[in-house]
Amino acid sequence: MDQVALQDRLGAKIERDSGGARKLSYFHVMPEGHAGLTFGYGESDATGRKQDFILKIAPPGVARRGNTDVYRQGLLLRTLHAAGLAVPDVPMDSDREDELGSPYIVMQCLPGRTFVVWEPHSSFDLGPESVSQIWQQAATALAGIHAYPWRDTLSGWQEPRKPAEELAYWPKILDKAQEPRWIEKGRKLASALERRIPPDGPVGVIHGDYQPGNVLYDGLLLTGIIDWELTGIGSQTLDLGWLSMMNDRQCWQPEYQPAVALSRDEIVAHYETARGHKVENLDWFQALACYRMGSIACLNVRLHRTGRRIDPMWDRFASSIDTLFDRGLELCR
Numbered sequence: 001m002d003q004v005a006l007q008d009r010l011g012a013k014i015e016r017d018s019g020g021a022r023k024l025s026y027f028h029v030m031p032e033g034h035a036g037l038t039f040g041y042g043e044s045d046a047t048g049r050k051q052d053f054i055l056k057i058a059p060p061g062v063a064r065r066g067n068t069d070v071y072r073q074g075l076l077l078r079t080l081h082a083a084g085l086a087v088p089d090v091p092m093d094s095d096r097e098d099e100l101g102s103p104y105i106v107m108q109c110l111p112g113r114t115f116v117v118w119e120p121h122s123s124f125d126l127g128p129e130s131v132s133q134i135w136q137q138a139a140t141a142l143a144g145i146h147a148y149p150w151r152d153t154l155s156g157w158q159e160p161r162k163p164a165e166e167l168a169y170w171p172k173i174l175d176k177a178q179e180p181r182w183i184e185k186g187r188k189l190a191s192a193l194e195r196r197i198p199p200d201g202p203v204g205v206i207h208g209d210y211q212p213g214n215v216l217y218d219g220l221l222l223t224g225i226i227d228w229e230l231t232g233i234g235s236q237t238l239d240l241g242w243l244s245m246m247n248d249r250q251c252w253q254p255e256y257q258p259a260v261a262l263s264r265d266e267i268v269a270h271y272e273t274a275r276g277h278k279v280e281n282l283d284w285f286q287a288l289a290c291y292r293m294g295s296i297a298c299l300n301v302r303l304h305r306t307g308r309r310i311d312p313m314w315d316r317f318a319s320s321i322d323t324l325f326d327r328g329l330e331l332c333r
Contacts, residue, residue: 003029014043022044026041028040041053055104056070057102060097066230070105071104072157076154076228076231077105077228085148087145087228089107091108110223110226112223113217114212114213115134115217118257131260138210138215141215143275145205146204150205154233157233163235167197171190173296177302178301185325189328196284199281201281205231205233206236207231209227209230209242237285240282241284241285241286241287241289244268245324248264251323253320256319256320283331286331290324290325301315301321
């Protein structure tokens with residue numbers, strides 16, 4: 001995407017919508033991001049009063065489905081925000097392409113920064129007590145998202161996806177891997193998962209990529225849950241499986257270890273206390289998370305190495321693809 005052209009279009013829209021009373025004061029790519037087109041920008045009026053926003057825009061010329069259907073996040077986030085949950089509000093969105101060149105959503109800018117588990121920002125205290133609070137709050141906030149009564153307001157937003165459908169989505173992503181070994185291991189894990197598909201379990205809103213790297217913390221206070229590209233309606237243990245995978249040192253190579261201070265059982269206990277019921281079939285859903293993450297990494301490593309979407313993080317991540325698939329197979333036994 002031509003960022004200069006996008007900035008010009010956004011500035012023109014702000015002035016047009018406000019009758020010239022407001023102007024674009026800054027515009028930049030959001031730091032610490034590794035997927036999607038996400039920008040921070042500010043608006044200011046004649047008195048100097050400023051407001052900060054986050055713009056997410058769909059990649060131009062790409063089919064609008066799944067993580068590239070940015071516009072669909074708007075209704076979900078507004079709904080959850082109105083219910084008092086820790087997500088950003090969406091004051092503006094559009095599925096049109098004539099305004100900014102592609103569908104988009106504009107979100108409020110919440111305070112804090114994400115806790116990227118493999119390389120936390122230097123501002124975070126990495127002592128065990130502080131890291132424990134970060135993971136505990138993430139587990140408790142997830143229970144709040146999962147408790148939302150989605151059938152009341154989101155019944156037509158998306159059809160629920162069953163575990164078998166979720167599993168069936170990923171082979172086409174895995175097959176984009178450059179390394180034949182990754183494809184072989186991924187397929188072996190997919191077969192093991194297919195033989196053990198569990199019941200749906202609790203069904204409702206899922207984040208799809210739930211982990212501290214998609215949660216904002218102001219100091220040690222959780223302020224918001226962001227990056228909803230993989231959201232949907234489905235088996236909610238999927239989010240617990242993903243959170244468990246991110247926490248599990250056996251999923252990652254020694255040079256790419258997460259900052260953790262709670263065991264999987266402790267994290268799940270915090271979630272169960274907040275949610276009010278027991279989590280079942282977690283090994284299967286964590287193995288599914290290993291398969292999903294490994295497949296996503298296969299695609300993104302290829303995009304980076306072929307120059308289609310440069311992000312050096314994926315080169316560092318590549319060494320853990322084998323580990324993820326191997327750990328998933330262990331969990332399926």
